[in-house]
Amino acid sequence: MQAIVQHAYGTIDDVLRLQNIDEPTPGPHEVLVRVHAASVNHGDWFVTSGRPYVMRAALGLGRPRVAVRGRDLAGRVETVGEAVTRFGPGDDVYAETTTGSFAEYACVPERLLAPKPTNLTFAQAAAVPVAAVTALQGLRDVGEVQPGHAVLINGASGGVGTFAVQIAKTLGADVTGVCSTRNVELVRSLGADHVIDYTREDFTRSRQRFDVIFDLAARHPLAACRGALTRTGTLVSASGHGGPVLGPLGRYIEALALSPFVSQRLRVLAAKPSGQDLATLTGVIEAGQVTPVIEKTYALAETSEAIRHLAEQHARAKVVIAVHEAAPQPSTRETNDA
Secondary structure, eight states: OEEEEEOSOSOHHHHEEEEEOOOOOOOTTEEEEEEEEEEEOHHHHHHHHTOSGGGHHHHOSSSOSSOBOOOEEEEEEEEEOTTOOSOOTTOEEEEEOSSOOSBSEEEEEGGGEEEOOTTSOHHHHHTSHHHHHHHHIIIIIISOOOTTOEEEEETTTSHHHHHHHHHHHHTTOEEEEEEOGGGHHHHHHTTOSEEEETTTOOGGGSSOOEEEEEESSOOSOHHHHHHTEEEEEEEEEOOOOOBTTTBTHHHHHHHHHHGGGSSSEEEEOOOOOOHHHHHHHHHHHHTTSOOOOEEEEEEGGGHHHHHHHHHHTTOOSEEEEESSSOOOOOOTTOOOOO
């Protein structure tokens, strides 16, 4: 099968290769999925570059332990392991996998799979797992958003942010999205009650206070973000940005160290793959409450270009890799602006 493979850390063009490799064989609790589409996340660029360097302790010191890149996928079940009970050949599924998804086939543990939403194409479904589960866990579990809460999404036009705006609305929040000028109408179309253009206004300097700030951008010091919270508000930090050595770790340590001594809750999000959370998302997607936003679709052979676009061009929403599926038809919540 063809797959995007990486055997060293470095620049995108130097280390990513489209190669023919052996098709994986599912274990007893795994499902072999024919991948119709995958999607790109900022984590794919971090793994490619091996930066921040602290990540290599988990990823592999000299090179990635998992050679195939990608985590999101949507596709159709080919075969299942002998212990699998919930899925069978022909089922349409989606998941976040830990063994690589930029490939024609991928093995996924049964516990991480969920039925694909019936109202989405494979390309649209592939945009969901990492970003939407991150948004769901950050808002529902860490932020503990309740009906009537004033919630600010900092970075509302990104892959996680576009889902976060919609999910916060399903939780009954009054939502403020922060984005650049070109993305104001997009964020408003997703259901945000208020939109702040960060090129014109700094939310940390306004008089408004929020019950929950979901920080996906990390453009402001921790003290400034705290100033925009209510006295007992919650800051959820989920940015992957930072220096080349520690990345966001310094900011996370600062938040966790300070939190016990202040009335506000300063929390760090460490999202985890979850088939159960994907099943929850399937429900709200099929109910029309959440819709993926796709900026651009690339072929498998163009994966390097797709990752570069996400990392360097401030891509809005999601970037998708079409493996066994053509580009999705435009919808009211897709954008083709580069």
